[in-house]
Each structure stands twice: as C-alpha cells, then as structure tokens.
Amino acid sequence: MLKLIFLGTSSGTPTRQRNVSGLAVQTVLGADWFLVDCGEGTQHRLQQTPLSLHDMAAVCITHVHGDHCYGLPGLLASAGMGKRTKPLKLIAPLPVWQWFEATRRLTDLHLPYEVEHVDVEAQARVHQAPGLRIERHALRHRVPSHAFRVQVETRRMRLKVEALRTAGLPPGPAWRALQNGEDVPFNGAVLRSADFAEAQVETAAAVLGGDNAEPALLRAACQGAQLLVHEATYTQEALDKVGPGPMHSSARLLAEFAQSAGVPNLVLTHLSPRHQNEDGMAALLGEARAHYKGNAFLANDLDVFELDGAGKVTVTRGRSDE
Known part of the structure; x- marks a missing residue:
C-alpha cells in the first residue's frame, strides 16, 4: 500500500555511499508520488529510480536546514525543463518558501x-485526496522541524460467496453486478447487493520524521501506524560526547520510544558520517535491537521498503556500504 524509496540517508553532508536526506513515497492509489525532503543531489538519485517528475504531486520539507532542502531549486527547474505543466504543492515551513522564492527571482x-x-x-492536515491523508507533527530541533504521517486507505467490495451459493446464484455477470452495488433479479425475487457484498477496508500508515531530539513527541502520530522512519544520527555513546547542542536522536532513544509506542516496524536513517563504516553500522543497529523488539532496519540509499495493509514490511536493498 505504501512504497518508500530512500534517496539519501546521510546526515549533514553526503558521503561516497550516501546522499543527504530525501525520501520518495508512492501509494497504491495511482501514479502520484510524494517527496519528503530534498537535500542536494536528490535529483541524481531520482534518476536511478523509475519515478517521473511529471507524477510528483508534492514536495514535503521537514525543516529549513540545507541537507534537507538545498536540492529543491534544481529539482523543480529540471521538472520544468522536462516540460512539466501540472501544478505542484510545496508543503514546507515558511522560511523554505521564502528562500525558494528569492532563489527563483535572483536566478x-x-x-x-x-x-x-x-x-x-x-x-495539521497538509494534504488530502481520496484514500490519502498526510498530517504534520511538530518535533524538537534547533529550528522548527516536523514529521509527516502518511495514511492510505483502500476500500473494495468483497462478495459473500457462501451466501451466494446458498441462494443458488451461479457465478457470472450477476456476481459482478452485486459486487458493483447493483441489485439483481433472480428466481422471482431480488437479491440485494447489501446482503451479498461487504466493504473490505485496508489501511496502512507510516510516520516519516525530520530531525528531532525527542522521539516521544511522535506518540500520538504513531498510534495505529505500522512503520516509523526516524533519524538515528548517533549511537548513544556518540550523542553523550557531542552533547545536546545539535538536537538529534540516538539509536537508543529512538528504539526505546518505538518499543514503548508499540510500532511494529522501525527504519533508522539520517546517519552521521562518523558511523558510516562496518563497525558503526553494526553499533547503530545493535543498539536499536537491544532496546526494541520489533523489526528494525538501517536504511541505505536506494533501498525500497514496501508496507502492506497487514503491517508487513518487505525490503529490496539498493546499495550498501556495510
């Protein structure tokens, strides 16, 4: 129901293996997709995916820091040079809009x-379409920062097959008519669609966080969500050395929150370059798994995570520096 393609998983600066923040979000509802954050180089990563800039419905920027938005003017310029004409939403803090408008004018x-x-x-609700709702939730960082909760709902009519067989109606066009909400005459009576078809609803929800020093701020957002994507910039040991100034989370802080909130799937991203080696990656994931009993993952650039209506996550690995 939801597909996430990681376009950048490094914090602050890009490295040889990882770009800075960018995340593409697709749904089962159609071709439209959404971009969460647009660090420098995001459009290069997009060229390594099947996604088209013509189908990008909105860009959602979590906060004004450059590793989350410096790729925006170039990306939108490329969309224009590709002859895009469809309007685009820029869901972002006011300073991001002001900066973009100044860049557009001066360049x-x-x-x-x-x-x-x-x-x-x-x-709070920044985007809504049939079957789709995107809401923002405030976080704690050096500048105003936000998370986006993306919820997808699909509804289809399911036939009550045993009831139809009991009624003696053979499979065929009449079954399809009942499934489509039409009443059907049969054996001198009328079979009502409401008696032989029922709505089956599937919902998937993911919370996609920006930079944040206090994961517990997402407790309400995570209610009913099956997946949390959140920064884990440091191990706890590194965070203790760095101190509170940068206002980021450790893998331990994040894992303890996810465990208390009962979120079944957790993806760590926005990883400090100091941890981008075999030992560092093992330390981050080990720390998360020591404090969280759900399914924990480290995101790599171009990894694809798919979330179904049952809350199951399937991962297709893109590249790895582990």
Missing part, C-alpha cells in the same frame, strides 16, 4: 507550472 528561474505553498505551521 531568473521561470517554471512552466504553478507551485502552491502549504505552510506546515498553519494547519
């Missing part, structure tokens, strides 16, 4: 499509 950037700004501070 003579003329886009052949409308960019609509949605201020994340102004409303």
